[in-house]
Amino acid sequence: MDTKHCAIDGWVDALPVPGPRDTVSFDLVVRPADIDALDDDAPDTIVTCTSGDPRITHELLNRIQPGDLLRATGTLVQPPTPSEHARLTVDALEVLDTALVPVLREMVLDRYGDYVVIFDADTDAVPVFTTHGQWVGLADNPDAIATLIDIHERVNGGDA
Numbered sequence: 001m002d003t004k005h006c007a008i009d010g011w012v013d014a015l016p017v018p019g020p021r022d023t024v025s026f027d028l029v030v031r032p033a034d035i036d037a038l039d040d041d042a043p044d045t046i047v048t049c050t051s052g053d054p055r056i057t058h059e060l061l062n063r064i065q066p067g068d069l070l071r072a073t074g075t076l077v078q079p080p081t082p083s084e085h086a087r088l089t090v091d092a093l094e095v096l097d098t099a100l101v102p103v104l105r106e107m108v109l110d111r112y113g114d115y116v117v118i119f120d121a122d123t124d125a126v127p128v129f130t131t132h133g134q135w136v137g138l139a140d141n142p143d144a145i146a147t148l149i150d151i152h153e154r155v156n157g158g159d160a
Contacts, residue, residue: 007073008047008088009096016060024057025050026064027085028072047076051090059093067099115149128152 010028019025030045049072051057064070073092079085108119115136118127128136128148136152139145 002078004076004078005074006076007071007092008076009069009071010047012064012066012068012070012099013046014066016064018057018061019050021052022054022057023050023052024060026060028070028088046085047072047088048085049074049088049090051093053091056090056093064095065099068095069097070094071096112145112149115152117145 008028008030010030013027013029016024016026026049028047028049030047051060051074071094072088072090073094074088074090077087077089079087107121110117110119111131114131116129116131117139119142120126124141126139126142126145128139128145130136137148139148
């Protein structure tokens with residue numbers, strides 16, 4: 001089996017998954033530095049990563065989300081067949097960049113200035129309140145939040 005200690009930069013493909021014996025696994029989408037020289041339909045390289053380090057496991061399960069750019073350092077094992085993914089046992093992890101839009105996990109509170117909204121992964125509707133707890137309304141979807149807040153400010157004079 002061919003192994004190599006290396007660092008790989010890639011984007012997290014999906015939420016990391018807890019594994020047996022306090023481990024975690026996740027896939028990194030890796031693109032070569034000379035991406036412009038490749039065909040448009042060239043497939044991305046997927047590297048399956050695992051770690052049993054408690055600090056890395058905690059970071060992956062609590063702070064990492066799809067779209068984050070990571071540098072994973074560890075021991076790379078080449079797959080026995082070309083159809084399988086390479087495997088990296090991670091012993092160091094660095095977040096290079098975070099995803100632009102956070103992935104919602106169950107219910108999440110977010111603040112829009114003087115307003116608080118509640119995102120629920122099970123529905124598109126978003127309840128909106130002022131920071132003082134006054135009901136503003138129910139936005140049909142996240143895109144309608146700004147419109148709802150704008151209407152509330154026009155009706156109520158702009159102060160939440």
